[in-house]
Amino acid sequence: DTEVTQTPKHLVMGMTNKKSLKCEQHMGHRAMYWYKQKAKKPPELMFVYSYEKLSINESVPSRFSPECPNSSLLNLHLHALQPEDSALYLCASSQDPRNYGYTFGSGTRLTVV
Amino acid sequence: KQEVTQIPAALSVPEGENLVLNCSFTDSAIYNLQWFRQDPGKGLTSLLLIQSSQREQTSGRLNASLDKSSGRSTLYIAASQPGDSATYLCAVLAAGNKLTFGGGTRVLVKP
Numbered sequence: 001d002t003e004v005t006q007t008p009k010h011l012v013m014g015m016t017n018k019k020s021l022k023c024e025q026h027m028g029h030r031a032m033y034w035y036k037q038k039a040k041k042p043p044e045l046m047f048v049y050s051y052e053k054l055s056i057n058e059s060v061p062s063r064f065s066p067e068c069p070n071s072s073l074l075n076l077h078l079h080a081l082q083p084e085d086s087a088l089y090l091c092a093s094s095q096d097p098r099n100y101g102y103t104f105g106s107g108t109r110l111t112v113v
Numbered sequence: 114k115q116e117v118t119q120i121p122a123a124l125s126v127p128e129g130e131n132l133v134l135n136c137s138f139t140d141s142a143i144y145n146l147q148w149f150r151q152d153p154g155k156g157l158t159s160l161l162l163i164q165s166s167q168r169e170q171t172s173g174r175l176n177a178s179l180d181k182s183s184g185r186s187t188l189y190i191a192a193s194q195p196g197d198s199a200t201y202l203c204a205v206l207a208a209g210n211k212l213t214f215g216g217g218t219r220v221l222v223k224p
Binding site for chain 2: 004006040041042043045088090092097098099100101102103104105106107109
């Protein structure tokens with residue numbers, strides 16, 4: 001299995017809802033990432049987990065809460081989002097980015113209404 | 114701070130023509146450079162990964178070159194097809210394992 005799987009593919013949520021995005025990989029990669037991508041812009045890093053520990057938080061608002069329950073799974077919990085949080089959320093993983101680069105998932109298209 | 118620029122921002126070519134996509138970066142102290150393809154509303158598909166010690170990588174119709182000293186990489190796609198229409202992103206990996214993306218080149222290949 002050489003894929004990063006993200007669910008759901010699409011999500012519409014109200015500003016008072018709580019929802020979660022899920023990311024899964026079975027490649028044995030020890031680092032996992034959340035990126036946010038707005039239309040016609042490059043992806044922006046949000047969080048990095050290394051060996052199941054949060055190693056980087058790029059000053060992301062607390063309404064986004066990441067969780068890494070095990071080495072294969074990464075969640076992003078969403079609460080009280082704003083319409084401007086609507087974007088494509090991408091998950092990525094890597095074993096050794098210096099030698100093997102990154103593998104990205106297909107993303108979750110989030111719309112906040 | 115590393116900055117990555119991709120020129121042109123958009124490109125339209127007739128089918129069969131070769132594509133040349135450019136990527137430049139400001140800090141040559143990189144570990145590697147990765148080219149990705151992104152279809153509208155979809156995730157990123159890795160095309161080629163070039164290590165800082167390498168000059169080029171090839172996969173099928175794709176060839177990517179790297180000139181680290183001048184801070185440039187070029188992605189060549191031979192004999193373009195309508196299915197090559199997508200956005201192409203380059204990203205460089207530098208100290209702290211920080212991945213910096215360029216703004217992308219939107220490619221349209223007309224039948």
